[in-house]
Amino acid sequence: MARMKFLCDSDRCIECNACVTACKNENEVPWGINRRRVVTIGDGKPGERSISMACMHCTDAPCAAVCPVACFYGTEDGLVLHDKDLCIGCGYCFYACPFGAPQYPRVGNFGGRGKMDKCTYCAGGPQQDNSAVEYMQYGANRIAEGKLPLCAEMCSTKALLAGDGEIIASIYKERVQQRGYGSGAWGWRTAYREELPA
Numbered sequence: 521m522a523r524m525k526f527l528c529d530s531d532r533c534i535e536c537n538a539c540v541t542a543c544k545n546e547n548e549v550p551w552g553i554n555r556r557r558v559v560t561i562g563d564g565k566p567g568e569r570s571i572s573m574a575c576m577h578c579t580d581a582p583c584a585a586v587c588p589v590a591c592f593y594g595t596e597d598g599l600v601l602h603d604k605d606l607c608i609g610c611g612y613c614f615y616a617c618p619f620g621a622p623q624y625p626r627v628g629n630f631g632g633r634g635k636m637d638k639c640t641y642c643a644g645g646p647q648q649d650n651s652a653v654e655y656m657q658y659g660a661n662r663i664a665e666g667k668l669p670l671c672a673e674m675c676s677t678k679a680l681l682a683g684d685g686e687i688i689a690s691i692y693k694e695r696v697q698q699r700g701y702g703s704g705a706w707g708w709r710t711a712y713r714e715e716l717p718a
Contacts, residue, residue, distance in 0.1 A: 522684035523598040524641060525712060526672070527692060528572045531704035532679035535560060535570035539671035539680050543574075546642070546670045547659025553623040555639040556671050569704075572680045574671070575600065575621035575639035576711035583613035583622060583638075591636075595643065597663070598685075603646050604635045604657050611636075618710050641682070642669040689716055 535558050543549065543556045556574040581600045584592035591606035592613075613622040613636060625634045644661030647654035654661060662669060672682035681688045693716070696702030705716050 522686070524577065524683065525598070525685035525688055525708075526574065526576050526641075526669075527681045527688045527708060528706045529679045529681070529692065529695065529704045530569040530571050530706045531695075531699070532677045533558070533570040533572060534677055534679070536676060538674045538676060539572045542670045542674035543639070546662075547640075548655075549659065550625055550637070552625055553637050555621075555623070555637065569706075571706045572671070572675075573619055573621075573707075575617075575641070576619055576707050577639075577641055578711045579713050582616040582618065586612040586616040588612065593646070597643075599641045599643050599663075601640055601643060601645060602636065602638065604637075605646075607635045609634055609636060613638075619707060639669075642667070642671075685712070692716055 537558050540554060540556050540558060547555065549555055556572060558570055558572050560568060560570045562568045577598060577600045581592060584600060588610060589606050589608055591603045592600055593603065594600055609624065611624070614624065621638045622636045623638060624636060640658050642660055642662035644654045644664065645658035647657070649664040650661050669682045672680045681691060692702070692705055708716050
């Protein structure tokens with residue numbers, strides 16, 4: 521079975537935020553939560569880069585390691601999903617994640633976090649595939665429909681890639697060979713603990 525991964529090629533990202541908008545619209549993400557966001561590093565300086573960030577569905581996910589109620593689970597495809605019915609809103613996953621993926625609603629009194637929300641790779645949650653309950657809690661389940669996450673499909677420059685990790689690595693390798701350098705594979709080593717072939 522294929523190991524699903526994300527890759528953001530920061531040499532191609534133009535900070536258009538199409539990935540952010542697609543994610544919010546497709547999954548009806550609540551106000552105050554962004555499952556995906558575009559961050560600019562070195563804004564206005566030479567070497568400025570924009571990076572589309574979300575849960576990278578890590579090989580050895582630190583969020584799952586610190587969760588006291590074990591609400592995280594892995595799929596056969598290597599995705600790291602969570603069960604909102606088990607989540608107690610402690611915030612440990614938020615502090616453990618190197619990508620800032622876990623988000624909490626900004627409603628209620630100070631300290632009242634509510635249930636954690638994060639990128640699901642458009643794979644829904646533990647409920648029945650494409651059920652109304654699954655959609656209400658987790659958004660669209662495009663993986664069950666044989667599709668890829670909408671954020672990557674909507675990326676106009678194809679900076680954000682999603683799918684089989686081996687195929688993504690070969691696409692990136694081809695890009696590196698064509699442009700002559702390869703410093704743009706943001707987060708790959710941190711998330712998957714492996715080097716990309718250059």
